Amino acid sequence: MPIHERLLADTHSLGKFDVCRLLLHRNAVVPWMILVPDRVETELLELPRTVRETVLDESARVAAFVQSHFGSPKINFAAIGNIVPQLHLHVVGRDPTDICWPAPVWGNLTEERSYPTVELESITAQLTASYDLLYYAEN
Amino acid sequence: MPIHERLLADTHSLGKFDVCRLLLHRNAVVPWMILVPDRVETELLELPRTVRETVLDESARVAAFVQSHFGSPKINFAAIGNIVPQLHLHVVGRDPTDICWPAPVWGNLTEERSYPTVELESITAQLTASYDLLYYAEN
Secondary structure: OOOOHHHHHHEEEEEEOOOEEEEEEOOOOOOEEEEEEOOOOOOHHHOOHHHHHHHHHHHHHHHHHHHHHHOOOEEEEEEOOOOOOOOOEEEEEEOOOOOOOOOOOOOOOOOOOOOOHHHHHHHHHHHHHHOOOEOOOOO | OOOOHHHHHHEEEEEEOOOEEEEEEOOOOOOEEEEEEOOOOOOHHHOOHHHHHHHHHHHHHHHHHHHHHHOOOEEEEEEOOOOOOOOOEEEEEEOOOOOOOOOOOOOOOOOOOOOOHHHHHHHHHHHHHHOOOEOOOOO
8 A cells, every 4th residue: 555645755764564664754853753554444443453463563663673772761652643644653762852852743843854874774774683674665 | 550640630530441540631622531551661562462452442442432422533542651651541532623633632722621510421421331431439
């Protein structure tokens, strides 16, 4: 299932798990991952139980990576979807020293920074080596 | 486990499920439920799988109630916890006509309205009759 163009425009595509494709928000001021389940449902809480469980397992894996790689002491996890209807889950690494703490990130990031290519390669390599991420090229 | 005083101050206590107690945000401008699992973990994605599954089942039940009772076409589901460390899950009924659509509710509700007592009683009665909510009195 194609990923909504608004999500693609805002993110780097990192790869795929069994159910979700994994995107990284282009704004590097906070570590902000987005999982997109390959499903037609638009509500997390309306997924069949077994699919929901896999989606949560994959989200937990991404959260563990964010904690380990970025040292984030707190994870914000959310299914919002008010702007982009396609089901997608935010896994955001938060820290009391980050730019909009304690406010949520949505609509509150007033600075922007890009990931250097070498950092993107390192993130993808670690996710592939230790978190079962598979290669996937978005069209 | 006692519920954090900040959560109690902001909400009406509606009752309990197997794992979560159920709170309703006092601000009635959007239907905003908060589930508080009776657990020491502070991260949803670090709960044991079986507990996480029950927490998600209870959240799905609350989402179904919000959709049915308030007619919300969209559910925002989130575990944030930047201000209150105790694990709690937001289930918020959203509508394109609501006051802060499409922004998330956190920090964006500029109006306030209270629930009439009769409405609170009706909500609790429906949750008890059809969604397996049990009576529970917070101290």
